[in-house]
Amino acid sequence: MQGEAAPDRTVWTLTGRDALGFLQGLVTNDLRPLEQAPGIVWAALLTPQGKYLADFFVVRRPDGTLLIDIASRLADDTLRRLTMYRLRSDVQIAPSGLHVLRGLDAPPEGALPDPRHPALGWRAWSETAGPDPAIDWDRIRVEHVIPESGIELVPEDSYILEAGFERLHGVDFRKGCYVGQEVTARMKHKTELRKGLVRVSVEGAAPVGTEITDPDGRPVGRLFTQAGGAGIAHLRLDRAEGDLAAGDARVRLA
Known part of the structure; x- marks a missing residue:
């Protein structure tokens, strides 16, 4: 096969x-x-x-x-x-x-x-x-910002809309009730997502889950899977500007 x-x-x-x-x-x-x-x-x-x-x-x-x-x-x-x-x-x-x-x-x-x-x-x-x-x-x-179980998708921590489930055909807003549906629907219809998974360029390397900080040292997210000079990061989107750091690695929005 x-x-x-x-x-x-x-x-x-x-x-x-x-x-x-x-x-x-x-x-x-x-x-x-x-x-x-x-x-x-x-x-x-x-x-x-x-x-x-x-x-x-x-x-x-x-x-x-x-x-x-x-x-x-x-x-x-x-x-x-x-x-x-x-x-x-x-x-x-x-x-x-x-x-x-x-x-x-x-x-x-x-x-x-x-x-x-x-x-x-x-x-x-x-x-x-x-x-x-x-x-x-x-x-x-990394190229298509597709999260993986237990890496970008963290049990009892991640929200699926921040992880791109709508874009990746993993959620249906018309199907009716399911466990956690009310919170998910509210995030979809009543709030603007301020956090999410994005593709970033990475110079260097950092362990999966390394905290990302802005130029002032404030935490803005975490860096996960890395490949080919790029990575998947979970970022606070309204703060992810300029040169960011993940340990010794340099990170920028791709």
Whole structure:
């Protein structure tokens, strides 16, 4: 099979007559398109206060199988939370034994395009692991300001609108209620975002999460993934002017 392994992902199988409806009431995106046809939806699970907990892909394969494709580092906590919400719903979540493949070449049969951005190519799910990763995914993410689970997306800290979920097709404002919906809708309709993820030029390097300061030494954000002389930063947009510093690295808005 084409593509390469994504070894940091966990894949669950989702079964039961309430499976999609159960998730529909919890996550930020609309899963109803998956009721009738194969597809892939990227969505997040939030706290009641609207803060990010986890993001994942919900997949309907051509044979009708439902999958959740999630970062392994978030899998255990997310499974515990989903189990807590399940109550009496007819939903079972179990390990699938599948491996995630992804690539930028011609997609194999059964692959689906990554819904976040065309530059991310395709995803597929296989019983066999693919070859070791060789594509510089960090460079692609930096170029298009695409956050990663557990890096730019920090559980119980990040807000998805500041992280670009609307631009990356991870939230639907017409789908109705979900956990954290009220806060997210208020941020969308009643406030002007003063913070957010942006692409910056970086001279030097700094550890992920390094605080960024303005020329007067005031904190204005944090620097995350870096690649090819650029990076993704979470910045206070009304203060991010001039030469900024992240440790020993120099930072400017790209």
